[in-house]
Amino acid sequence: DAKTTQPPSMDCAEGRAANLPCNHSTISGNEYVYWYRQIHSQGPQYIIHGLKNNETNEMASLIITEDRKSSTLILPHATLRDTAVYYCIVSGLSNDYKLSFGAGTTVTVRA
Amino acid sequence: ETGVTQTPRHLVMGMTNKKSLKCEQHLGHNAMYWYKQSAKKPLELMFVYSLEERVENNSVPSRFSPECPNSSHLFLHLHTLQPEDSALYLCASRIQGSSTEAFFGQGTRLTVV
Numbered sequence: 001d002a003k004t005t006q007p008p009s010m011d012c013a014e015g016r017a018a019n020l021p022c023n024h025s026t027i028s029g030n031e032y033v034y035w036y037r038q039i040h041s042q043g044p045q046y047i048i049h050g051l052k053n054n055e056t057n058e059m060a061s062l063i064i065t066e067d068r069k070s071s072t073l074i075l076p077h078a079t080l081r082d083t084a085v086y087y088c089i090v091s092g093l094s095n096d097y098k099l100s101f102g103a104g105t106t107v108t109v110r111a
Numbered sequence: 112e113t114g115v116t117q118t119p120r121h122l123v124m125g126m127t128n129k130k131s132l133k134c135e136q137h138l139g140h141n142a143m144y145w146y147k148q149s150a151k152k153p154l155e156l157m158f159v160y161s162l163e164e165r166v167e168n169n170s171v172p173s174r175f176s177p178e179c180p181n182s183s184h185l186f187l188h189l190h191t192l193q194p195e196d197s198a199l200y201l202c203a204s205r206i207q208g209s210s211t212e213a214f215f216g217q218g219t220r221l222t223v224v
Contacts, residue, residue: 042217
């Protein structure tokens, strides 16, 4: 019952910024946007999350539109090690912050 | 290293065997989760434990039996599994009721023969 829509795949060039879109048009006011990634056959790795404001950490930036119906994860300088499946997940207090995973976006970084 | 440790990392078992998967965290988290990820499929939430009580069981067959003896440990007991139960089993933990992130273990790759 994932409530987000992501493109199934995208390529990006090593050293360039990777912009991963996510639509979540039915997000409610108390729900956060979380991003995780999963490198092949490993456990998902937390990247970033936000409620309304844009967020940045050492891994990525999260840009959330003013109406909160979509967001973009930005990997500022993609490396080959960023090749992974990226999941955008909406969750909040109403579902006790459980994470429901969709198919995500398979990102391939090419040299 | 996320602070969530799963053992074993790989397990091969026959359909008549009984085995257990273990998950351990010392992050001070009090909610723990089991997920199943079959080949080329998204993660499926199996069980949720909150404050050591099972609060969710997502129609998981009884051949999977979870146990949470304390807030730091979570087990998944397996018996009479089927080949279609072969998958990556992932454990996660977080602080109950908080928006802070969940941490995942590296998973146990289970093969049922």
